[in-house]
Amino acid sequence: MLHYGNLNAPDAVKAGAVFEGREIYRSARLDALRTRVFDAVPQIDSSRAKAVTESYRETEGEPVPIRRAKALRKTLESLPIRINEGELVVGEIAPYDRCAQVYPDYGIDWFIEELDGKPFRFEDRPGDKFMISPEDEQVIREIAPYWKGKTHKDQVYARIPRDAWDAFQIGMIDTDYLVICAEGHVIVNLQRVLREGIEGFRRRAEKVLESLDLTEPDNLKKLPFLQSVLINCDSVELFAKRYADLADAMAAEERDEQRRQELEKISQVCRHVPMHPARDMHEAIQSMYFTNLILNIEGNGSAFSYGRMDQKLYPYYKKALEDGWTEDDIKELFSNLMLKLFQVTRVLDWHSTSTFRGYVVAQNITIGGQDRLGRDATNEMTYLILECQAIMQLNNPLSARYHDRCTNRYMNAVLDVQKLGGGQPAYYSDENYVLGLVNRGVKLEDAYDYANVGCGEPLIEGKQSNRPDGAAFINITKALEMAMNGGTDPRTGRCLHKSNGDLTTFQSYEELYDAFMDQIRYYIRMHVIYDNSLDLASEEGITDPYMSMLIDDCIERGKTVKEGGAVYDYCGPLYMGIANTGNCLAAVKKLVFEDHVITAAELKHALETDFEDMTTAPTGEEIRQLCLRAPKYGNDDDYVDKIMTQYLYDIFEEEAKYHTTRYGRGPVGGLWVPSCNTVSSNVPLGKIIGATPDGRKAGEALADTTSPMHGSDTNGPTAALNSVGKLPNVLLSGGTLYNMRVDPKTVETPEARERFIDMLRTYLGDYKGQHIQFNMVDSKILMDAKEHPQNYKDLMVRVAGYSALFTAIDSDLQDDIIDRTVHKI
Template identity: 40%
Template structure:
């Protein structure tokens, strides 16, 4: 059976409830909801004198008490981020320029006219959106950043695209996993009591006493806000139940109301209550901050005790646990995010990166931790077939064979889930950045591919994109970008491709440019973090994300409240850099079949000049025929290894704004995640010596450049395995794709 027909021929096994709910949720087209932005703006207008973190807490409380809420037909859970499923709220405090340009003026498209990732926008909502844009003009996070960033960093981001951090201009941080187990075993009232106690104990002789008071005040407001939010659902469930004619559904609604009167104020008593607790926490975090990558941690580990308890007392069966998990998945799938059209190019397919991790090892016993819930999550993904939550599987050398086969069966559907992560690589990489052994063994995947321990990691695992292909291109033109003519940093040796006298000079020029643009990235990262700390610090993210450290320290995450704090990023174009440098080495300096000047002219003319000897087309053929990364060729793979290591080592030499303020780490660190950014980044890069034509997509992740790994998947894997993955503590991404026609 070919892969293309497998998903069609292999039908999901859904209960009547889940099938009906699935049809309901997936019937909604993406839309834009102005409620969150409207109520937040309404509060800010009259409360700008409040301390920033208290103002944010009270503003989100105002949103939660006024926004529309609903209960989906047949669902056993409540919790919605916007007025309709799959509609996205607006966050005008980050940036309103794109909102006004696109949503009001239709430049370059109205949201429902986009070539991809279209959104419904109701005509009656436009005046509300225009009003919030008018008030926020000149007051947003982006406005502050433009005033604070050095001109070279702004040019790096806006003009050259050598490093791009637009996602964090337009939106929040996200990229952490709350300590759900701590939260649902203690309850939110515990957090309120602890913060009240800390308020009473503040030593006013300490220089940070005022900051601590502001934090604890905001934490109490935020904790009470989620309790009141749950009570709104309890009221709605009771009202709906009173009107319900179906006896079974009436009973379910009254049960839901009873749960929401207790959860999340008090600890969860069973499997279903824990899931409702998790949903409410997750939804409120998403409303506070539209950052992607708010993840769930190791679901099969922290939910397993409640699963066993339910089986033992008869309140749960495997089938019911599966149905509840599938209901939970569909509830989470209702969350959405709208990005500007420019940012959408980097995130095609509306990804939210709400990652949920299963499998792996026990953090203390160091043995396989796979359990029945691991299989239930695979079944839930198999049956719901929705892209969120993003299911991740941890493999290690003792992962059971039957579990691996079940994973393969679900992957075979072609949905892209689950992703597979290797403990043998990720655990050493985390320990290399200072993680304690047990914490490293307890990692989950956050966002796309980034590892961290739920409840202990602050900072962010996402960050700026570093366009290494662009940096290589500028190194070949003595630091000048041939597309814009901008030169921020000439090569130290003052040479370009036409005048380099050895491959070592080429290598040195690239590493020199790389060091400069990593510095620009560090400036962008830290300026954004500093502005967040001053104006947009997030109390919910603090008390739900890292409650065991932020509350004792009296610090939110951006002030050093987490146990571990590392600023991540994404490195783009590893394969293009390796292939291009090797092509220069072989063609110009080793074999001497062309000169550097001839190659430079071919690049400048996009291999199209037929008047030269050899012609541009012939030079392109030479470049393409040069050995490539992804074919288990040591000489090329070693260049890839060295250049990616150079990025990682340069990044970690820079401290983030939390360094020395409590957390372990406090540096930048490297990942090879790309999402779909390799396409827009290619649009700013001219022709490169690997034979890639100008303004076409570059390579994704640490995968070989498409079409160049010609010796089969084993050789490609061998090349990737030679990279120094222990340095990639923010995540390693290798995409291996097969044509369905090749799989029978």
Template identity: 40%
Template sequence: MTVHTVNETKNVEKETPAEYFGTLTPRMKRLRESILDAKPTVDAERAVLATEAYKAHQDEQVDLLRAYTVEHILNNMTIYIEPDTLIAGNQARGNRWAPIFPEYSMNWVIDELDKFDKRPGDVFQISEETKKQLREIAPFWKNNTLEDRGYASFPPEARIFYDLGLVGADGNITSGDGHIIVNYDEVINKGLVWFENRVLDKLNSLDLTNVEDMKKSYFYRASLKVIRAVKNFAERYAKLAEKQAFETDDADRKQELLTMAKILHKVPYQPASTFREALQSIWLVHLTLQIESNGHSVSLGRLDQYLDPFYERDLKKGVIDEKKAVELLTNFDMKVYTINKLRSWHHTEFSAGMPLYQNITIAGQTPDGKDGVNPTTYNILHAIAQVHFPQPNLTVRYYHGLSDKFMLEVVRVIKLGMGMPALNNDEVIIPSFIKRGVKKEDAYNYSASGCVETAVPGKWGYRCTGMSFINFPRTLLIVMNGGKDPDTGKQLLHDYGKFTEMTSFDQLMKAWDKSIREMTRWSVIIENACDLALEQNYPDILCSTLTDDCIGRGKTIKEGGAVYDMVSGLQVGIANMADSLATIKKLVFEEKKLTPKQLWHALQTNWEGDEGQRIRNMILEDVPKYGNDIDYVDDLIVEAYKPYIDEIKKYPNTRYGRGPIGGIRYAGTSSISANVGQGHETLATPDGRYARTALAEGVSPEHGMDTEGPTAVFKSISKLPTMDITGGVLLNQKMSPQILRSTENCMKLIAMLRAFFNTLHGYHVQYNIVNRTTLIDAQKHPEAHRDLIVRVAGYSAFFVTLSKETQDDIIARTEEKL
């Protein structure tokens, strides 16, 4: 294959992306346009089928009830094969249509039926017929959904923290878990038949007089049912392909459809033999996981490692070439983007842009520590470049041995302005995993699972991050108000003293230490309630079957079936917290330019009046800001984060001691777009931020506050206890496209990245390569920018689908210079 070297690309600024990466084949251009034209639409078909299954099998044990439901949906849902596709499989009745999952939640669906097409962002079309269907099935689900059971399981004293948004967990009680990668390597190399035979062996060896074995028998019987349902699902597509082949007069298309049918008669039930078979197998399994449960961040793992042996074998046999492989990969990528998810508006604020976080991970090291870059790694990069969609999410695993040649290839894709690929650092993540008990060969095989969170494919349970959200700045305001929420007046935490009566910064930090530990405990209580509701009522049978070692243990993932099970919540507003503490320490207690009462009054009045503005200007101009490599402020967030990190270690998850290695919790900062939603719930903060406006996202500095360039940002972030924040350290940076026009500047960025990862031990970084002028024009003329992509947080989205508030948040981010 053609791999360009640094020496061959001195005039990179003179090349167009099409000249370098190639363009979509005519058929893939047509498919892309059809998907781009597809309007997100609410689809009731799955909801109706799920309701039928639940009514028919209410008496079944829960594992079997779930299996019957999947079987009924796969046997009866509408299927189609697009005219230009080479890969078959659809989630709903149309591309980008979003099915409803009534078993998880129906209350908000009914409440928002007439609002889906009127939203300020993430708009979904919905027909009157669909509304009628959903209203007809709604009574069956009253008090009978995950959301209902989740709310009922919250201890009353914990519910207030959820209701007030102090601990956000919407996604945990309105949908499945997701945040997982199943064992695709074994799926394509051994086929579902191998899993089926394992299950049969286990089932036949049980002693049903033993109650534990009887419990296992339900899971095994359910596993057999879903495996056979997936096999039949593939057969349905095979027959449809044969039917279309019989009906077409196009000889070339006839042969393609017959080949497709032959593949679908074989995979994913049997092992794949070719590159195309492997892709079709992965896609159909991935798709079924999205039909089984609507948990997002269901990711694809290390595709370059799984697929390259098939590609290189086909290449040697002459049955494929690079161009055909890239075409198949572009087809695969577009199919991934057809999957969609409808969320409540409140949840949407945390996940703006309709993201599914379906992550593909490439490069990094192999399990034996060698360079994992291979021909398929390059092909995947080229396919992503050609498709230019916000999904699938793409992550590059960085390690010190990656060549400049490959790094330049990565930067070339970053230059395209898709916010991809993100980069995760082997030099931090692998040691962090090993420290927590992950076997070395598994740690070296990790993959991104959603945004920046990481796990071992096929061996890790749900929710390696995203268990719940804690709003650090709002918690600080509660601490300053003696444990009482200043927004609602409700006493939430113990009173460790009011800020207006404090005489030292140390008093505040001691109050913060005790209070954030309290908040952490409440978050754990809420997370455990969500987990128990899911475990007891909504096991994902296919997902568990394909995750080691659920079959060996006879347990679903939520019961402790996975080899590893470690989770994290997400802490929001890191930069605001740092800058707020710097304000209080410097202006109130050191320089005494403000009294505690003056600052508190300014906060409560949202900086109103001349005095309020004078105080705010003083804060913005005289106080050092996080993101500029200033120890004074950077050290404060490290100090504030420490009690949370210490406290969360004390609380194992609900699978602890039930089989998995770990069973622990740790920190994470992948706040997705929660910085906007949680900002709505937060009054003015001591960093000068106005009430109800967005918080800073991830660990990125507050907009406009990082004035010393990207290197200073890297240095500030490197002071965080990254090895303890195993749930992900998310950093977004924005640059103008003009900066990366020359190869010289591309190489400067590579050098800077190497310094960040090798020397400063950074965890993650991703780039928005778009200028402010383009974004503002896209707000005014969305029809002219329908495929403009931006990085929102740990994922990308089409800019024009976002609400204006989220768009404004992205526009306001600092534009870095090299």
């Protein structure tokens, strides 16, 4: 038996963590790999762009699924490959550490603009910087002219009706990031890959092809996709064999006996998986990684996630121990996988990057939860994954499912990792998610088996279409701003949907509320039109044939995901400014219509002058102070919390009236479902909104996710949780987030830990709160890291549904994180 590592060897390095009462060490191998990756400067490579362009030139006129499959094959056969010193899991998206590929098939004009410094060259960005060599830049400039009028972006923009385009231009809806990149946000059937191998997918496609009656017109439509499956299976085999051959060549020249044996094992693994069923832990990990790595190469989407990793790997864990493996062997392998996930990155235009700051890829791993019969599913692999996170301390999203029978051991183990300060893992409540999924039509046994994808979206892995959330960002605080101004956007002066009156003419709170909801209903319609236009362009021009073949029941139906091939189909927009909107409505209701402290005209003038007119009585600043003292969400105050609950319920019910392009074409669902994930968009979307009645100044960031506005939740963590727990969370089946900052010093004693866990059980269980995640980093450390980034290159923080390297994000987002309320337990 080849033993991979010993975390207790003399050359092991302290990881600065205690897990389940044990001090955690990192092997010399893992420490060297981790150091190299953190020292790397993210780079851009042109290999994929060159290969895809060559392929597209060769396949003009062929069906799109065939063109996409052939482009993937050319990429996989020509992509530069390497096996890094000491690594056990192999395969990379590009030839440099933390490297991004270019995807001209989605969009290339923005890339050329940024090469020209508009608004920044990649190396000059204020955050999410990338280097690009002169040679790679030259390749991109040379291929760009071919793509003029042929990209996904070109096809989407040609489809969008004028009204929906206008809504995008004023900042009410924003889906632009999906115009220049793949959708991602999916968990393919990795369990089936482990069980059957990619050969099993090939056999299924061949069986369907054999029985296909091509005299039926609908079957002719199925033919290109099914043929693309066969091409994709060949491409996967080719890619894995390239790594097997490389490992053999390296082994032949390797003088270190231990490393030679490892390279020989890598070769054996890559010759077997992912084409064939995995036989041991090494093969299982490599098989899943290869499968998802190729998803990232096919399209530059985020959140090609891994699902319930502890459930999939537990049988291999048991077999490994029976076969003489040590726990250290398994930890070494899994920690290698975590590093490989950290290395995958992507580059987006600066506009989209401002919404997804921190090199977001978000390949989520889910642990814990229940089995398909509702029994506790936590196992020893669950704890091993948690310990690997303590060892490596990386920003790959780790999702810890909660249900009301979770043991204290599990809760304490999760807290051990959370205390390290990187925002991992986040909690997701089965008590909420299972009910919410069943409410949308998911079978109970499938709902029990959900996993998290991306930031916090629940998804039935291997059975559901991608993007359960991740459609348009909808700026609801801006919708309220326009309702108070007769439907006109004060920033641009444009009026896309006129209101019946404005703040100075409304005679009651009810009239204001009706005008607000009228704006919301209009812009929900615009997002549906915009997003369905995008989906139709994806269905026809992108097709995602490799991703689709890995999702049930696409092969048997002969349909890609976008054509309705999946078992389940849900997609949803992301609502921004939740807390600000509720606080604004509460402030106007109380100050203007109930207590008559100020008039509507006085408030409107104060907003128009950003609370800075000191010549009025009351002055602008005095009005702002009144607004700041009005009831605020996050303090267990029913006055504002009832307003929050009502307006969100009305929005969520309105959203569910609409259908995706897959409705009635096979899948269960076909509905638009809401989400409140903001990613980092709360910062740029706040910049296009003027002063608001909650006391917020013009251009300031909005509250993130469902979290209270920074500094407004003054009654402690329990009050804040009570407010969030009152929201109609069950209807948020697209997923939501709640960020809470906690002073790490207040959870150090056993008594404090017990209080913390009791608080979580109440929120996630009794209140059926959907999600919560914590930043447990001292503010002094964050401020010092902002001033001296060279000393904190691996400092991680939770941004939204993902964690990021604090020093890699720009100063606006750094300030937003520092300003979040710090709670003491």
